[in-house]
Amino acid sequence: MVFKMARGPADPEVKAKVLEYLGKVQKAKSRDVAVAIGASKSDVDNAVKELTAEDLVEYLYITTTFICLKGKVQTPD
Amino acid sequence: MTEKNTPLLDELEKGKWPSFVTEIKRAAVKSEAAGELLQVLERSYKERRGHWKHGGIVGVRGYGGGVIGRYVDEPQTYPNVAEFHTVRLLQPSGWFYNTKTLRTVCDIWEKYGSGLTNMHGSTGDIILLGCKTEHIQPIFDEFSDAGFDLGGSGSCLRTPNCCVGPGRCEHACYDTLEACYNITNEFMDELHRPMWPYKSKIKFSGCANDCTSSIARSDCSVIGTWRDTLRIDQEAVKEYAAKINIKAAVCDKCPTSCLTFNAETQELSVVGEDCTRCMHCINVMPKAIQPGKEKGATILIGGKSTIVQSAFMSWVIVPFMKMEAEDDFAEFKDLMRRIWEWWDEHGKSRERIGETIYRLGMTKFLNGIEVAPVPQMVFRPRANPYVFWNQDDLDRSGTALDGSKL
Numbered sequence: 211m212v213f214k215m216a217r218g219p220a221d222p223e224v225k226a227k228v229l230e231y232l233g234k235v236q237k238a239k240s241r242d243v244a245v246a247i248g249a250s251k252s253d254v255d256n257a258v259k260e261l262t263a264e265d266l267v268e269y270l271y272i273t274t275t276f277i278c279l280k281g282k283v284q285t286p287d
Numbered sequence: 288m289t290e291k292n293t294p295l296l297d298e299l300e301k302g303k304w305p306s307f308v309t310e311i312k313r314a315a316v317k318s319e320a321a322g323e324l325l326q327v328l329e330r331s332y333k334e335r336r337g338h339w340k341h342g343g344i345v346g347v348r349g350y351g352g353g354v355i356g357r358y359v360d361e362p363q364t365y366p367n368v369a370e371f372h373t374v375r376l377l378q379p380s381g382w383f384y385n386t387k388t389l390r391t392v393c394d395i396w397e398k399y400g401s402g403l404t405n406m407h408g409s410t411g412d413i414i415l416l417g418c419k420t421e422h423i424q425p426i427f428d429e430f431s432d433a434g435f436d437l438g439g440s441g442s443c444l445r446t447p448n449c450c451v452g453p454g455r456c457e458h459a460c461y462d463t464l465e466a467c468y469n470i471t472n473e474f475m476d477e478l479h480r481p482m483w484p485y486k487s488k489i490k491f492s493g494c495a496n497d498c499t500s501s502i503a504r505s506d507c508s509v510i511g512t513w514r515d516t517l518r519i520d521q522e523a524v525k526e527y528a529a530k531i532n533i534k535a536a537v538c539d540k541c542p543t544s545c546l547t548f549n550a551e552t553q554e555l556s557v558v559g560e561d562c563t564r565c566m567h568c569i570n571v572m573p574k575a576i577q578p579g580k581e582k583g584a585t586i587l588i589g590g591k592s593t594i595v596q597s598a599f600m601s602w603v604i605v606p607f608m609k610m611e612a613e614d615d616f617a618e619f620k621d622l623m624r625r626i627w628e629w630w631d632e633h634g635k636s637r638e639r640i641g642e643t644i645y646r647l648g649m650t651k652f653l654n655g656i657e658v659a660p661v662p663q664m665v666f667r668p669r670a671n672p673y674v675f676w677n678q679d680d681l682d683r684s685g686t687a688l689d690g691s692k693l
């Protein structure tokens with residue numbers, strides 16, 4: 211599957227910071243990640259897009275959509 | 288073994304109308320999951336309690352939506368529906384298919400899923416009900432090869448949806464099918480990768496009859512309209528006059544009282560600038576009245592069902608936008624980007640855009656998206672105490688602040 215990269219490739223530094231931050235929490239909203247790592251929301255969105263395609267991050271739906279490190283959060287009971 | 292009888296559900300097979308119970312029983316011939324679904328439902332009817340849980344991680348690689356996790360709360364009792372996920376497929380505009388395509392959809396779904404479909408959900412998508420987690424990726428891969436893509440779920444752009452528009456309906460003021468297709472393709476990232484406080488939906492209705500219920504069931508409603516005056520064929524009016532009471536059925540029901548029927552001359556006249564383009568007169572006398580020639584759409588924002596706040600209907604933010612050429616669509620897309628950016632920045636988690644506007648105020652919102660306030664944004668602008676007019680504007684209109692003539 212090829213993903214359309216609308217905003218060009220993501221910034222590797224932002225990707226690394228997103229991974230680092232997600233390592234410290236269970237799950238987060240992308241906006242909170244952007245605020246926490248001091249990056250723009252669209253840069254974070256772009257990084258998350260690549261990280262999910264790389265199977266490092268995944269989306270999680272618990273009343274709203276969160277992101278988390280792949281496999282970190284189990285499906286809730 | 289669970290009880291196989293379903294006396295309560297069987298009641299729903301009686302009568303002349305179609306029955307979802309009959310359909311699920313048909314699917315159960317081939318699918319054990321469909322059979323168990325009936326057992327769970329019968330039990331829920333008996334106990335008056337639901338037995339489903341939802342949420343969690345279900346998706347395909349790189350996508351954050353399109354599959355909705357459903358789990359039965361007693362997997363030991365109902366192993367075949369322990370996982371019973373819903374798959375949303377992006378529908379073609381106007382739901383036009385040939386039989387070959389429908390067969391492809393059903394064949395893939397029967398191979399992996401329960402065989403149960405909902406064509407179509409109120410979301411607009413093709414809804415496929417009931418599959419196991421391990422089959423999600425193969426289902427996606429096969430549908431992808433067949434030319435399909437997943438729809439939206441979660442905090443993303445939800446599957447945009449349109450009325451049949453010019454495909455079958457004479458009332459369409461713009462090509463809803465083309466607009467929906469074009470704009471959906473533009474926002475694939477927003478659709479597949481949930482990045483917002485909550486969901487956001489766009490619905491396209493070709494006229495104010497609003498067959499997609501966009502004003503109540505979408506965050507952004509794109510409703511067909513015209514900016515000149517509706518067209519009246521006086522000969523056809525005379526034919527209607529022989530059959531219906533035009534004054535009672537049409538003029539008296541015009542919300543802005545702008546239609547007059549002259550019983551003597553049998554002619555119908557309209558005060559064009561007072562018409563709110565509600566479609567009532569056109570619906571009653573379609574052979575005699577039609578929209579004007581300069582057609583386009585009104586853009587409204589903020590409709591939603593009850594979540595943080597009660598249900599809202601959407602508010603007008605652009606009274607008229609052309610919806611014909613690529614440039615018009617580009618203008619709409621640009622507006623949507625500004626709107627989403629503002630909401631993404633100011634919205635709280637689980638807040639729909641209507642709720643964010645409600646909390647922060649329309650003024651902040653309009654400033655944020657760089658749209659100037661106009662009278663069409665409010666119901667009866669002159670009577671609205673929240674709209675403040677400059678004396679200059681009033682001088683030009685010929686009306687003083689107290690409503691008297693200047």
Ligand code: HEM
Pocket residue numbers: 339340341357371373405407408409410411414416
């Ligand atoms: C096996 C379990 C379930 C099945 C088969 C199922 C099926 C459906 C279907 C077919 C629709 C679409 C109706 C339409 O658009 O015409 C729908 C809508 C909906 N479902 Fe479920 N559902 C299940 C479980 C749940 C659960 C557990 C929840 C919430 C906790 C839920 C919440 C909703 C909501 C809010 C809608 C409305 C969406 C809309 O109006 O567009 N469902 N469901």
Ligand code: SF4
Pocket residue numbers: 450451452453456457458459460492493494495496497498499
């Ligand atoms: S919304 Fe208007 S144009 Fe669309 S199908 Fe309904 S009546 Fe026709």
Ligand code: SF4
Pocket residue numbers: 540541542543544545546557561562563564565566567568569
């Ligand atoms: S479209 Fe509605 S508001 Fe306009 S003239 Fe007809 S009934 Fe009146």
